[in-house]
Amino acid sequence: MSNPAPPKISIPSALLPSDGRFGSGPSKIRGAQIDALVAAGKNILGTSHRQPPVKNLLGSVREQLSQLFSLPQDWEVVFGNGGASTFWDVATFGLIDTRSEHLVFGEFSSKFADAARKAPHLQEPVVVDAAPGTVAEVELAEVDTYCFTHNETSTGAMMPLVRPTTPQDALVVVDATSAAGGIAWSTSEVDVYYFSPQKGFGSEGGTWIALCSPRAVERINSIAATKRWCPTSLDLAVALENSRANQTYNTPSISTFVMLNNQLQWMLENGGLAWCAERTAKSSKYLYDWATQQSFAAPFVHNPAYRSPVVGTIDIDGIEASTISVVLRENGIVDTDSYRKLGRNQLRVSMFPSVEPTDIQQLTKCIDYIVEQLS
Numbered sequence: 001m002s003n004p005a006p007p008k009i010s011i012p013s014a015l016l017p018s019d020g021r022f023g024s025g026p027s028k029i030r031g032a033q034i035d036a037l038v039a040a041g042k043n044i045l046g047t048s049h050r051q052p053p054v055k056n057l058l059g060s061v062r063e064q065l066s067q068l069f070s071l072p073q074d075w076e077v078v079f080g081n082g083g084a085s086t087f088w089d090v091a092t093f094g095l096i097d098t099r100s101e102h103l104v105f106g107e108f109s110s111k112f113a114d115a116a117r118k119a120p121h122l123q124e125p126v127v128v129d130a131a132p133g134t135v136a137e138v139e140l141a142e143v144d145t146y147c148f149t150h151n152e153t154s155t156g157a158m159m160p161l162v163r164p165t166t167p168q169d170a171l172v173v174v175d176a177t178s179a180a181g182g183i184a185w186s187t188s189e190v191d192v193y194y195f196s197p198q199k200g201f202g203s204e205g206g207t208w209i210a211l212c213s214p215r216a217v218e219r220i221n222s223i224a225a226t227k228r229w230c231p232t233s234l235d236l237a238v239a240l241e242n243s244r245a246n247q248t249y250n251t252p253s254i255s256t257f258v259m260l261n262n263q264l265q266w267m268l269e270n271g272g273l274a275w276c277a278e279r280t281a282k283s284s285k286y287l288y289d290w291a292t293q294q295s296f297a298a299p300f301v302h303n304p305a306y307r308s309p310v311v312g313t314i315d316i317d318g319i320e321a322s323t324i325s326v327v328l329r330e331n332g333i334v335d336t337d338s339y340r341k342l343g344r345n346q347l348r349v350s351m352f353p354s355v356e357p358t359d360i361q362q363l364t365k366c367i368d369y370i371v372e373q374l375s
Helices: 031-040 052-068 084-094 107-118 214-225 236-244 254-270 272-293 321-330 357-374
Strands: 076-081 100-104 126-129 145-149 171-175 192-195 207-212 297-299 311-316 346-350
Touching (some): 031 254, 052 076, 084 171, 084 214, 107 145, 107 171, 171 214, 254 272, 272 297, 321 357, 346 357
Parallel strands (some): 100 126, 145 171
Antiparallel strands (some): 297 311
C-alpha cells in the first residue's frame, strides 16, 4: 500500500529563504560562479587542457588553495580525476605502505576502510568503529597510516584532527570532502587533506584534490620506487608530477575548476578560512539552538563538541521528516532529506560557506510553519 500524498501547504513568502538549496553535495552554487562559467566559454571551455589558459587556471586554483589553508611552502597541491571515493583507491596504492588504521563513524569513513581491507597487497587494517552520531577515537597501533574523516557527511558528526603519538613516522590522511573550506584545521596535525569540490566549494564532483605534506610526498615517492603495480590513472606519483605542471594526467572537467577558482577568490576576498569557519559556525548555531528549543526536534549528535558546523542532522519526533522535506521541496526548498542508509526520521541541512546564515534562520521558520499546519 502506497503512502498517502502529503498535504498541499503553501509557505508564506515572508518565511522563505533567499535561496532554497541546502543539499549536502552537490551543494549551492553562487550566481557569480555561473557568471564565471559563462565568461570562460569565450576562451577556456572547449580548449586543450595542455594549453596556457587552462594550465593558468589550474595554477590559480593551486595558489589560492595554498593561501586559503595557509599551507607551508613545501606542501603540494595535487589534482586527479574522480571524486574522493576514487582517492580511496589512490591511497591504497600510493599512500598506505603496509597497514592502516581507520576511524569509522559513518558511511563514508567505512568505505575507505573497506577499500583498504580488499587491497590484496596490504595487511588487514585496524578498524575502530563508533556508532553513527558519535566519533571514533584512535587506538595506537603498529600502522604506517592513520585514516580519519574530518566531517562525516552522512551523520553530521565532526572529529578533531590530532596527530597520534605513535608510530612517529605514520602518516595522517584525512577525508575532508564536506569539511574543506568550512572548518579550520592545522597542517601540523595532518599529512594529507583530500576532498572533492562539490560541497564547501560549490563546484562539481568528479575531481579529487589532495594537500600533501613533505612527509606524504616522501611516502608517495618511496612507494613509487618499489615498482608496486598501480594503474597509471590512480598513480599518485604521476598525479604529483602533472600537478606541478598545472595539469592533470588525463582531461579534467574544466568547468569544475572555473567554478572552484571563483569560489576561492570569493572566500579569500572575504577573509579566508577564518571568515568561512565563522560563517558556518553562525549558521550551525542558528540550527542547533532552534532544534534544542523545539518539542519535535533535537540534534542527532548529542555531544555539542562533535556537532558539525557544515552538515546538521536533526531528529524529528511525532511527524514524518520525509513529509516535511516533500513540503519544503514543493515550496522551492530542496535537499533536506536525511542520508538514505542511516534510516532515521531526520532532516539533514548543509551550512557550507555559500549558504547565507540568515537562510538557515528562515528555514527553521518554514519547518515550524509546516509542523504547525500538520498538527
